[in-house]
Amino acid sequence: MAFVSGGFGRSPSGRRKATRLGARLVPRVQGEWPGNLDKVVDIFMRLENEYLGQPALDEMKELGPTLNFRFFWEDDIMTSEPQHLKTMLVTDHQNYVKGVKFGKAVDSVLGTGVFNSDGETWKLHRTMTRPFFNxxxxxxxxxxxxxxxxxxxxxxxxxxxxxxxxxxxxxxxxxxxxxxxxxxxxxxxxxxxxxxxxxxxxxxxxxxxxxxxxxxxxxxxxxxxxxxxxxxxxxxxxxxxxxxxxxxxxxxxxxxxxxxxxxxxxxxxxxxxxxxxxxxxxxxxxxxxxxxxxxxxxxxxxxxxxxxxxxxxxxxxxxxxxxxxxxxxxxxxxxx
Incomplete structure (x- = not known):
């Protein structure tokens, strides 16, 4: 399963942008509280006893393999579709960067290592470590x-x-x-x-x-x-x-x-x-x-x-x- 921050919202501008690109909007998880706060609370409660990915998998049973959780009015796209994963990790990975938001969230643990860097920095770290694994x-x-x-x-x-x-x-x-x-x-x-x-x-x-x-x-x-x-x-x-x-x-x-x-x-x-x-x-x-x-x-x-x-x-x-x-x-x- 993969996680991508950002996407097309369901605002008129988001719909128009999707139409121009020949895309369709990703099904969105609909909670009962503003910002899907109830869904966030449910996930944190379930973290005590379940796998982190289980809430997403449960939603996918209803909405399909790709969905938009949209927590706190931020589009968070999750997918388990094999072709999407192949695109993100292999054929078009340069267009799926970690980004600033991700980097700030994990910096205190992973610093600027290979899994928290993009572009030339990522290439540098990969070049340093890959020869070791011969x-x-x-x-x-x-x-x-x-x-x-x-x-x-x-x-x-x-x-x-x-x-x-x-x-x-x-x-x-x-x-x-x-x-x-x-x-x-x-x-x-x-x-x-x-x-x-x-x-x-x-x-x-x-x-x-x-x-x-x-x-x-x-x-x-x-x-x-x-x-x-x-x-x-x-x-x-x-x-x-x-x-x-x-x-x-x-x-x-x-x-x-x-x-x-x-x-x-x-x-x-x-x-x-x-x-x-x-x-x-x-x-x-x-x-x-x-x-x-x-x-x-x-x-x-x-x-x-x-x-x-x-x-x-x-x-x-x-x-x-x-x-x-x-x-x-x-x-x-x-x-x-």
Missing amino acids: HDRMSHFEIFDRHVNRTIALAKERFKMDLAIDFQVGLQLGILTSLLKNCPQDLISRFTLDSASEFLFGHCTDSLSAELPFPRNTGESTDTIQRDIIAAFSDVFSQAQHAISRRLILGSTWPMTEILADSTAQDMKVVSEFLDPIFEAALRRHSTAAKSDENNTAGNETLVDHLVKLTSDFKVIKDETLNILLAGRDSSHPGW
Whole structure:
């Protein structure tokens, strides 16, 4: 599913513009409150227990695969039509930019990385990171095999207890991550985060070490203190993604909800506490490395090692790796 901000409104001028282009207006979601406020409230309430894309999918059952949510009088077009997705992501992607509104909403989490840039800046970031993902490196599956085996073992332990697990294969709504609010409890999310962080940084977030949550109807209690300590990075990174998803739903009005505080600030502080020492150490290694040391690490170079060879700009390195880590949790992410 893809999300596009903007479109033809149903005003007379919007109708005339659509007619000139030989287009027809996208079916619009009709709420009962002004600005579709009731629809916005419903989405936020459902975020507690459902996938982010589920409300849109429910509306599509009634209106078709392409619709206009029009939150707070802003046209927000959503589509699951394969040909539309192909146009936006492949054949005409240069005309579907992220834009200023999107950039402001996600800047506090993704900065100016590959998924939050357009035009020449996007090309620069893509040029920096793409060579790292060559065939030889991608064919080495030892890291992923190890985490797969660990994930399967955790699942088997619960199955022996005749208990369900939160496996949760996520859907996708463009960059709006289709994750539940309690995403760190998702077994597959933990697997992708641990394997991606070790592959990209050389440091595993180790979220699989935290105890899996028990189903609510079992009477068993989860050691939340242990989970919060071990899986802190997984928790806060997921919550930061959730925060920017809320911003995108609210559109241009989202800054009004964060007048007192940036909703991502505390989460990103924890993320930085985990990642900043990794980047700083990589920069130090690169600046002082002898030729022999470089040869010794050439075979197991991480993305961070690759980036410090191209730039010493700390923010560029951090933004780029966070963007790729996000993609590691959703490998079909648009923009790459």
